[in-house]
Amino acid sequence: MPLEFEKEHLELYQKIDQLRRLYQLGEKDKEAELRKLQREFRKNAKELYKKLDPWSRVLIARHPHRPHTVDYISLIFRDFTELHGDRCFGDDRSIVAGFAYLDNMPVAIIGHEKGRSTKEKMDRNFGMPHPEGYRKAIRVAKLAEKYRMPVITFVDTPGAYPGIGAEERGQSEAIARSLYTFGYLKVPSIAVVIGEGGSGGALALAVANRILMLENAIYSVISPEGCAAILWKDQSKVKEASAALKLTAHDLLKLGVIDYIVPEPLGASHIDPKRSARVLKYFLRRCLKELINRSPEEILSERIKKFERMGDFLEK
Numbered sequence: 001m002p003l004e005f006e007k008e009h010l011e012l013y014q015k016i017d018q019l020r021r022l023y024q025l026g027e028k029d030k031e032a033e034l035r036k037l038q039r040e041f042r043k044n045a046k047e048l049y050k051k052l053d054p055w056s057r058v059l060i061a062r063h064p065h066r067p068h069t070v071d072y073i074s075l076i077f078r079d080f081t082e083l084h085g086d087r088c089f090g091d092d093r094s095i096v097a098g099f100a101y102l103d104n105m106p107v108a109i110i111g112h113e114k115g116r117s118t119k120e121k122m123d124r125n126f127g128m129p130h131p132e133g134y135r136k137a138i139r140v141a142k143l144a145e146k147y148r149m150p151v152i153t154f155v156d157t158p159g160a161y162p163g164i165g166a167e168e169r170g171q172s173e174a175i176a177r178s179l180y181t182f183g184y185l186k187v188p189s190i191a192v193v194i195g196e197g198g199s200g201g202a203l204a205l206a207v208a209n210r211i212l213m214l215e216n217a218i219y220s221v222i223s224p225e226g227c228a229a230i231l232w233k234d235q236s237k238v239k240e241a242s243a244a245l246k247l248t249a250h251d252l253l254k255l256g257v258i259d260y261i262v263p264e265p266l267g268a269s270h271i272d273p274k275r276s277a278r279v280l281k282y283f284l285r286r287c288l289k290e291l292i293n294r295s296p297e298e299i300l301s302e303r304i305k306k307f308e309r310m311g312d313f314l315e316k
Contacts, residue, residue, distance in 0.1 A: 015037060049215075049216070049267035049268060052216075053239065053242070053243070054218075054224075054239075054245075054247060055224065055238055055239040055242040055243075057216050057217075057218060057242075057248050058224055058238075058242055058247070060216040060268055061195050061196050061216055061217050061218045062195070063268070063270045064116075066194075066268075066269060066270045067194065067270065067273040067276060068113055068114055068115075068194070068195070069096050069111030069112060069113045069154040069194070070096060071273055071277070072111075072154060072192075072194065072277055073096070073100065073109060075278075076280065076284070077101060077102055077107070077109065078100060078101050079101050080098055080099070080100035080109065081098050081100070082097065082098035083097055083098045083099075083136070083139070084136070085132075085136060086132040086135035086136045086139060087135075087139060088132065088135055089131075090132050091132065092125075092130045092132045092133030093113070093123055093124045094112060094114075094126075094127050094128055094129045094133050094157070094161075095111070095112060095129050095133035095134070095136055095137055096109070096110070096112075096113045097111075097139075099140075099144075099149070102152075102281075102285070102288070105150070105288065105292075106147075106149050107144075107149055107151070108140050108141065108144035108149050108152070109153075109154070110137045110140055110151065110153045110154070110205060111153055111154030111155070112127045112157040112201075112202075112205070113127060113156070114127035114156060114157075114195075115127070125161055126158070127156060127157045127196075128157060128159060128160060128201065129157065129161060129201060129204075130160075130161050130166045130171070131166055131170050131171045131173070131174035131175075132169070132174075134160075134175055134177070134204055137153075137178055137204070138177060138178055141181055141182060144187060145186055145187050149187060150189065150190070150288055150292065151182075151185060151187060151188070151189040151190070152189075152190050152191075152192070152284065153182075153189070153190070153191045153192065153206065153208065154191075154192050154194050155192065155193045155194065155195075155202045155206050156193075156195035156196055156197075157198055157201050158196055158198045158201075158223060159198035159200070159201040159202070159223070160175060160199070160200060160201030160204070161201075175200050175204045178204040178205070179200075179204055179207055182205065182207040183304070183307070185300075185303075186296035186297075186299060186300055187296070188209055188287075188299055189208035189209050189210075189303070190208055190210045190212065190284060190287050190291075191205060191206040191207070191208035191210070192212045192213070192214070192280065192284075193206070193211070193212070193213040193218075193219045193249075193258070194214050194217055194269075195214075195217055195218075197217065197219030198220065198223055199220075199221055199222060199223075206219075207303070207307065209287075209291055209299060209302060209303050209306070210260070210290070210291070211257070211258045211259050211260075212258065212259065212260045212261075212280075212283055212284075212287070213249040213253075213258045213260070213261055213262065214262045214264055214269060214276075214280070215249055215261055215262065215263050215264040216249075216264055216268055217249060218248065219257070220245045220246075220247035224239075224241040224242040224245065225238055225241075227241035227244065227245055228240070228241040231244075256309060256310060259287075260283055262279060262280050262283050265279060
């Protein structure tokens with residue numbers, strides 16, 4: 001389901017895909033046309049996605065075909081073993097957590113998961129965790145610390161679930177405990193914002209030594225719709241709210257909130273999830289190489305100083 005501004009771009013991609021299949025079937029006379037269209041597609045991608053306004057990036061971050069946590073797990077890691085339950089109330093499927101290998105290195109993986117089909121979305125509560133989801137994340141993070149494994153988190157949620165049941169079971173306390181746990185882990189940690197990063201529900205998994213953000217992901221204290229409702233009392237002001245919130249990867253890199261922008265191949269990761277996963281894997285390897293040989297004290301000290309710097313400001 002292409003977004004309005006993507007239609008012409010994706011039509012060209014479909015033509016290229018058809019020509020590629022014909023070429024692979026032996027129609028070698030299609031090669032020149034295929035190469036020409038590929039060059040045109042790459043050029044169009046650079047122009048189209050480079051000039052997008054913040055609201056357009058919000059729409060891409062929410063694209064129904066955008067890769068989710070489970071997609072990146074299957075494409076980047078091997079031998080993933082998922083753990084369930086918080087040892088207190090139950091299992092929250094909006095949080096996926098477990099252990100796997102990145103190349104030959106054992107790592108812990110924790111991430112939000114929205115689901116694809118309507119049934120799965122409901123089962124995973126549209127990626128909005130209950131307190132037991134955060135307690136499951138804490139449990140896996142502490143296990144990783146015990147066995148000296150790096151922790152990699154994937155952030156993709158509109159926010160923590162605000163329902164009455166979640167509040168009764170200690171939603172705020174669970175988020176606060178998650179912030180504390182991830183803040184004081186003595187193992188290397190990497191957070192990746194792959195889609196939506198909404199409010200404290202996202203931040204609960206994003207306190208890390210390195211924060212990566214996909215090029216078209218968003219990360220903000222509130223959704224553009226919520227911001228528009230509060231500031232203007234008008235839902236039609238979402239474009240103005242998106243710009244004011246500074247929620248894009250380029251804005252957040254300038255502000256020092258994130259460390260790296262992960263480029264999305266061909267303009268957007270939903271066009272080619274496999275290539276997007278390969279690019280992200282390169283950045284994960286790079287960050288782990290920077291962190292893996294540091295002592296627990298150095299890991300902890302660096303993370304604390306990193307988040308202390310985010311509060312710096314200048315008075316004029």
